[in-house]
Amino acid sequence: MSWDFSTEPEFEEKLAWMRDFVKNEIYPLEVAGLDEEQYKAATAGLKQQVKDKGLWAAHLPPELGGGGFGQLKLGLMHEILGSSSLAPSIFGNNAPDSGNAELLAIGGDDFQKERWMKPLLAGEKRSCFSMTEPGAGADPTRLTTRAVREGDEYVINGHKWFSSNGSHADFFIVMCVTDPDAEPHKRASMILVDRDTPGVNVLRDIPVMGGSHSAGDKGHAEILYENVRVPASHLVGQEGDGFLLAQKRLGPGRIHHAMRWLGQARRAFDIMCERVVSREVSGGFLRDKQMIQDMVATSKAEMEAARLLTLQAAWKMDQGGTKAALTDIALIKFWGAQVLYNVIDRAIQVHGSLGITGDLPLEEMYRNARAARIYDGPDEVHKVTVSRRVLRDYEPVEVPTEHIPTRTAAAKAKFAQYLEAAS
Template identity: 90%
Template sequence: MAWDFSTEPEFEAKLQWMRDFVREEILPLEVADLDPEASATVTAGLKAQVKEQGLWAAHLPPELGGGGFGQLKLGLMHEILGRSRLAPPIFGNNAPDSGNAELLAIGGNEFQKERWMKPLLAGELRSCFSMTEPGAGADPTRLTTRAVRDGDEYVINGHKWFSSNGSHADFFIVMVVTDPEAEPHKRASMILVDRDTPGVNVLRDIPVMGGAHSAGDKGHAEILYEDVRVPASHLIGREGDGFVLAQKRLGPGRIHHAMRWLGQAQRAFDIMCERVVSRHVKDGVLADKQMMQDFIATSKAEMEAARLLTLQAAWKMDQGGTKAALTDIALIKFWGAQVLYNVIDRAIQVHGSLGITGDLPLEEMYRDARAARIYDGPDEVHKVTVARRTLRDFTPVEVPTEHIPTRREAAARKFAALLEASEG
């Protein structure tokens, strides 16, 4: 199979514009002391520039206001946006709104697109993806939140948590069990629920390592759905489509996560490199020390490997859809998160006590990097996926109980046979 990650000059120019824009316009906002009103004014102006460049909501097809770039190009864009947590919302593709808009674009009907997706894209609404439950962990087949059909309505009861953006969302996409007797991956469905629907009780934002920033200032809500009634027209797709829709949403999202992690890792790597060439010690600078050189070389190798794995996954998705890239997506989820963690950890170590202070972005990045190894499925789940899918290509070999010739014995017999044939 031939792989081609090249992009045309016009798109390369867009990427360069993004690099300059993030460096000159967005990164300074991280340390700007702006009140909410001033911040909204500044970001509105930046969003207008993004829209003028045709880069707003780039993850969606052109007919829905996006760029129709495909996953490979989106990956390259997200690598740039990953350098700052402020960049994705300015480009109209911050989680969970970007994934939810993409989900509605794929599975929503015209009514749902008009009522929820288009206002979401326009920045008029905010959304929440409400799936994770206490007790279910990373196994979505153990979800217990139920939606029971009652005439022209569904009645929802259940307990969710880590519903990112739940405290601020105008509507929720709720993963529910509609047929508990069906096979595990056909039990669930997705239903749209407006925030002001009676019975929707947002209990709290769960305090997590990294504070609100770990969710991009969105928070992780704990929610009780108690006899929540919604029209049957709020069902996305058909009953039992929940897992299929989730895979279509999470597949691209994990690629975007992995590329944003590369942007974060590159930023930490740059900070580390600047430190080792600048920090003087007793007999030179840190860059002259072999241990520091090992940090740099290992980090560079890990980042390049993660980048190639991620681009390969994106390319396969462009060629054959999510199903064609399932193993690759699982690979980049655990490898990319680990690389991000490793590089930031080394950067902190190089800076000593300065590295754990708020004077540098590293300590906040470090906490977020640790969380990356858990959200969207813990590393271990994705490793199991990779192993299982890899081992499908191998068949068991029957081991005879009699004497098994050693490799040396087999080679000797083969040589003897060849010698006898030549003599004959």
């Protein structure tokens, strides 16, 4: 099979505009120290420019207000947006809102799209994906939050944490068990819950590595749902569809994560290389030191490998859907996160004490990079997925019962017979 990652000139022009826009308009906001209201005012005009270019919410099909670009082109776009933590929200595709909009586009009915998805796409509402629970870890089959059907309502009780954007969200998509007796992957469903529903208690934002206090930070909330009553019409899809919808949501999302990591890694790499060609130490420039040259070369190789793997996953998904790219998606999730961590770590090392200060973006990048190896499934889970899918294509072979020395002697005897016959 051959892969084609080429794009037409018109799309390349869009990418060029995005690069300039992110660098010249968004990077300065990172150090502006704006509060929430100032941030909204400063970004309103920028968001309009994005919309005028037809690049707002590009992850969705045209009929839902997106660009219909496909995963390969989206990957190239996310590579640019990943260089700044503020860029995705200004382009209308920041997590978790982008994944939640995709989920509602796939599983929501007309009522749900009108009430929640359209305001979300317009930037009028913010959302939260509330699935992770204390104790369940990376195994969603161990979820305990329950939704019990009572007449025309569901009553939800449970304890969630790491519900990203929960402190700011206008509504929540809650993953909860609707049939505890069903098979593990049919037990859970997704239900929409408005923030002002009685019984929704946002306890706190969990202080985490990689968290910040900037206006654009989404936070990771701990939430108690206590006798939360919502109409049955808030159920997304059918009962038991929770895992199916989650997988459809996470597939594209992981590709987007991996490409954003490449953008972040590239920015750290550029900062490192600028330092290397300017810093004099021990009678010469850092660029002339072999250990530094190794850091630069290894970082470049890792980034290029991660980029090709990610584009391949995106291309396969465009050709055959999420199922065709499952192995590739799992591969880039752990490989991309590790490459991001490695490159930023080297960039910090090259800068010495300056690298761990807040005067450069590297220390915040570093904290975020470490967290990337855990969220959306830890590295180990994805490695297990890759290993299982690879090994299922191999058949066991019969192990010879004779001893290796005996086999070696037999081989020598046959070789001697061959030489005798040849002579």
